[in-house]
Amino acid sequence: xxxxxxxxxxxxxxxxxxxxxxxxxxxxxxxxxxxxxxxxxxxxxxxxxxxxxxxxxxxxxxxxxxxxxxxxxxxxxxxxxxxxxxxxxxxxxxxxxxxxxxxxxxxxxxxxxxxxxxxxxxxxxxxxxxxxxxxxxxxxxxxxxxxxxxxxxxxxxxxxxxxxxxxxxxxxxxxxxxxxxxxxxxxxxxxxxxxxxxxxxxxxxxxxxxxxxxxxxxxxxxxxxxxxxxxxxxxxxxxxxxxxxxxxxxxxxxxxxxxxxxxxxxxxxxxxxxxxxxxxxxxxxxxxxxxxxxxxxxxxxxxxxxxxxxxxxxxxxxxxxxxxxxxxxxxxxxxxxxx
Ligand SMILES: Cc1cc2nc3c(=O)[nH]c(=O)nc-3n(C[C@H](O)[C@H](O)[C@H](O)COP(=O)(O)O)c2cc1C
Numbered sequence: 170x171x172x173x174x175x176x177x178x179x180x181x182x183x184x185x186x187x188x189x190x191x192x193x194x195x196x197x198x199x200x201x202x203x204x205x206x207x208x209x210x211x212x213x214x215x216x217x218x219x220x221x222x223x224x225x226x227x228x229x230x231x232x233x234x235x236x237x238x239x240x241x242x243x244x245x246x247x248x249x250x251x252x253x254x255x256x257x258x259x260x261x262x263x264x265x266x267x268x269x270x271x272x273x274x275x276x277x278x279x280x281x282x283x284x285x286x287x288x289x290x291x292x293x294x295x296x297x298x299x300x301x302x303x304x305x306x307x308x309x310x311x312x313x314x315x316x317x318x319x320x321x322x323x324x325x326x327x328x329x330x331x332x333x334x335x336x337x338x339x340x341x342x343x344x345x346x347x348x349x350x351x352x353x354x355x356x357x358x359x360x361x362x363x364x365x366x367x368x369x370x371x372x373x374x375x376x377x378x379x380x381x382x383x384x385x386x387x388x389x390x391x392x393x394x395x396x397x398x399x400x401x402x403x404x405x406x407x408x409x410x411x412x413x414x415x416x417x418x419x420x421x422x423x424x425x426x427x428x429x430x431x432x433x434x435x436x437x438x439x440x441x442x443x444x445x446x447x448x449x450x451x452x453x454x455x456x457x458x459x460x461x462x463x464x465x466x467x468x469x470x471x472x473x474x475x476x477x478x479x480x481x482x483x484x485x486x487x488x489x490x491x492x493x494x495x496x497x498x499x500x501x502x503x504x505x506x507x508x
Pocket of ligand 1: 195372
């Protein structure tokens with residue numbers, strides 16, 4: 170990789186924390202972020218993260234072992250906080266000496282951050298607001314990811330640019346904050362680094378890399394799509410707070426509306442409680458995403474994608490994507506007017 174001096178200097182803290190050459194994380198993507206993509210990202214100088222999703226501890230065990238066989242570089246594991254076997258999954262990570270665990274999907278349950286740290290691993294948490302970010306740091310999080318609503322997959326209500334302005338000035342000088350959501354090019358990376366970010370996390374830009382096992386039809390849907398095709402799901406029942414998901418418009422997004430009505434009826438009839446209702450919704454997404462990513466059913470499956478999908482035009486090796494992002498960032502920083 171050519172010397173990207175200015176970018177590397179701004180990424181130095183993030184690189185030290187991650188143990189990488191660049192402070193670019195590939196965010197965990199269920200079904201996509203498995204051994205092949207994760208090892209390719211880490212081998213190319215980024216930080217790959219395995220998406221545990223709904224995997225059992227046995228499956229996660231096998232996935233980590235297989236990833237270690239493909240890379241000697243550090244990588245992380247993303248665990249969903251509402252997984253019923255979260256603490257067993259934490260043990261699996263410890264058994265393999267996983268260096269970084271990312272906790273996604275809500276506030277970490279009591280004892281989870283401590284359990285991860287006891288094993289010597291670092292904990293990365295998602296901070297949806299400044300107040301929660303401060304709380305997570307006080308509770309032991311080693312780094313934060315702030316992810317705006319431009320992102321693919323499950324999203325919060327606030328855009329990346331606003332979150333960055335609300336959170337970076339207060340927290341980034343003394344803490345490690347990575348910015349995610351809507352980043353497709355290096356110029357944007359340069360901007361967030363200048364605002365104090367320790368690094369960035371991208372998902373959409375990497376989902377269709379040559380090393381990604383996503384089905385050809387899934388990749389083609391990405392290459393055809395523009396920013397406005399990546400829409401957030403709509404909540405139909407005010408009593409059933411579903412976390413919105415950003416995906417490419419198709420029959421699957423319509424089916425989600427029908428699914429919510431079905432689950433709301435079960436809730437009305439007292440056949441499920443709120444927790445079960447929300448789990449049913451999450452299972453719907455996991456199944457639908459698998460259908461699109463693995464089976465290539467881009468009509469009925471869920472093609473989760475962020476608004477940066479319009480900047481993904483072809484299949485490229487991970488190393489080329491990272492090199493391009495770094496070069497774009499460097500060029501942007503070099504073109505800044507000297508003080
Ligand atoms: C297909 C897809 C699946 C995703 N699955 C997960 C997941 O399982 N867990 C998670 O924490 N984030 C998930 N994400 C979010 C990414 O990790 C990442 O934060 C996000 O893609 C960054 O925004 P961007 O898509 O604008 O680059 C997913 C994103 C996509 C596009």
